[in-house]
Amino acid sequence: MLNNKKILIGITGGIAAYKILILISKLIKQNCQIKVIMTKNAEKFITKLAVQTISQNKVYTDMFATDDFEIDHIALADWADLMIVAPATANIIGKFANGIADDLLSTTFLSFSSSKKIFIAPAMNSKMYENFIVRKNIEKLKESNKNLNIIAPDEGILACGAKGIGRLPEPEIILEYIDNFLYFDNLPLKGKKIVITAGPTREYIDPVRYISNDSSGAQGYAIANACAGAGADVILISGKVSNSIALINTIKKIDVIDSAEMFEAVKNNFKNSDIFISCAAVADYKPLDYSANKLKKDNDDLMLRLTKTQDILEWCGKNKKKQIIVGFAAETENLIENAKLKMQKKNCDLLIANSTENIGKSTNKIFVLSKDNIQEFSETAKQETAKIIVSAILKKINEYTN
Ligand SMILES: Cc1cc2nc3c(=O)[nH]c(=O)nc-3n(C[C@H](O)[C@H](O)[C@H](O)COP(=O)(O)O)c2cc1C
Known part of the structure; x- marks a missing residue:
């Protein structure tokens, strides 16, 4: 289902950002075209150079870049067949859920057609994930659009050493989830x-x-x-x-x-x-x-x-x-x-x-x-x-x- 798709990936400032290099590499092997938006804080975790090299494309970070005539947030949203935001920080989830558009990723998210699929994979410390404002924001996003899907985090040992929920699922399982989700549109086995x-x-x-x-x-x-x-x-x-x-x-x-x-x-x-x-x-x-x-x-x-x-x-x-x-x-x-x-x-x-x-x-x-x-x-x-x-x-x- 993912073969030859144009995929826009948003990477935010979470410790699991390194896993996205593997995800991108797997998508490239499936002949996908990848464009990536990194938040300023994502660059603290992985380099733009690594993402650019693996994705074989320019990486976008600046809302007000002047190196071409395009309005990036509109052009990127129009270009993509689907969007994946992983890892999604508590911060970006809060922005998405409340319509805040103060950087390139959040502005592109608001410009993304509601008829196209968006996958958001929250990953964070379990205390943050269980915080009721974060829970509320996730619920709000789930209800906002049937084409928006939350890929729930795994339980396990977190970056801080504690055990709990909040780990980003492995790249292959993110792909298997998205692939099956696209294939079986509209959850035909829901309730079974x-x-x-x-x-x-x-x-x-x-x-x-x-x-x-x-x-x-x-x-x-x-x-x-x-x-x-x-x-x-x-x-x-x-x-x-x-x-x-x-x-x-x-x-x-x-x-x-x-x-x-x-x-x-x-x-x-x-x-x-x-x-x-x-x-x-x-x-x-x-x-x-x-x-x-x-x-x-x-x-x-x-x-x-x-x-x-x-x-x-x-x-x-x-x-x-x-x-x-x-x-x-x-x-x-x-x-x-x-x-x-x-x-x-x-x-x-x-x-x-x-x-x-x-x-x-x-x-x-x-x-x-x-x-x-x-x-x-x-x-x-x-x-x-x-x-x-x-x-x-x-x-x-x-x-x-x-
Ligand atoms: C070492 C370190 C690891 C972090 N890991 C996460 C994380 O996994 N998930 C998360 O939501 N925030 C994490 N944060 C906090 C975010 O980086 C912070 O909220 C930041 O403002 C997010 O920016 P962004 O959403 O624009 O990328 C971490 C911060 C530090 C210093």
């Missing part, structure tokens, strides 16, 4: 509660050994981000994933280790959900006996007896009331045949079929099966696959409500 499982489960044999698989969690996490970008309330139930994958901060994540814990978490959240997406690679079998002590290498052979785990998707299919259920099938052979059978057996509304070759990769190639239709999609990044899946869910919602 979605439970998603992702990643592998680990079935422990003894305290240090387990049965698992190569699932990276990337597909489930991307679906969670896409659903959140489309406005849903998302609960992500995740097995242990080896790489940390950035998540939009409105998503509630529940960490689990084995299939029994995953089942418990699903049971606790299924009843209140509208949609259940089973993307996790849950072990079908687990060791019948768990050894509390590490197994010793005493014999040449070791017999391990396995027993079936609870089939979580099947349980959801049996217990469904209002829920739309989306299953996944990963197969080495007879993909479509097996997927069709699984969809029927597990009472799914949609089934996403993919080859086991896609497990652990950053791309996926899927078939979307519904009761009377099969759609094939070409191989694409898991973030794009997530959009296809969410679009199929939206279609199902429409079908059921009309």
Whole structure:
């Protein structure tokens, strides 16, 4: 969604300003044209030279510059397809919310068409963020225009060393948020509660050994981000994933280790959900006996007896009331045949079929099966696959409500 876009970026005087260099560099890789306005105080944190070099364009700082004939705040606002202000200080938020136009960034903001999207990412110390005037200003901005979006800050260790809310989300998650937001215009999943499982489960044999698989969690996490970008309330139930994958901060994540814990978490959240997406690679079998002590290498052979785990998707299919259920099938052979059978057996509304070759990769190639239709999609990044899946869910919602 961001490819080839003309993006105006506002950088203000916050400690997280350095992260914007990475954001700009990622946007340049997507062939975006970037123009940047820096406040005078932003220049205390990062240099104009660095921003100019990375953005491959002139950086604007002075409201009354006389080096060309254009009126910069009007020309920049007209030029851009969308605007991102990150990090947004408490100060600039106050100015935006109250119509103050005393520098180039705040004046350009007021000149920016209300029909174009603006993303504002507040970042500051948690005491500042929780200050009631700052809260009020943020609320005022949210209500001012449906095209204005606030990217909420993350919780974590802040620059001052304290723990709290106020961190600027990582650049890749800002981009994923904006990309999904632009794709799913007008938050079509607003008000929907979605439970998603992702990643592998680990079935422990003894305290240090387990049965698992190569699932990276990337597909489930991307679906969670896409659903959140489309406005849903998302609960992500995740097995242990080896790489940390950035998540939009409105998503509630529940960490689990084995299939029994995953089942418990699903049971606790299924009843209140509208949609259940089973993307996790849950072990079908687990060791019948768990050894509390590490197994010793005493014999040449070791017999391990396995027993079936609870089939979580099947349980959801049996217990469904209002829920739309989306299953996944990963197969080495007879993909479509097996997927069709699984969809029927597990009472799914949609089934996403993919080859086991896609497990652990950053791309996926899927078939979307519904009761009377099969759609094939070409191989694409898991973030794009997530959009296809969410679009199929939206279609199902429409079908059921009309
Ligand atoms: C070291 C340091 C770090 C700061 N970090 C932040 C910050 O993260 N967020 C914020 O809202 N203000 C922060 N401030 C305060 C702003 O720089 C100050 O309010 C300034 O007037 C903002 O100007 P601007 O909004 O025009 O860029 C910081 C100040 C200092 C000295």
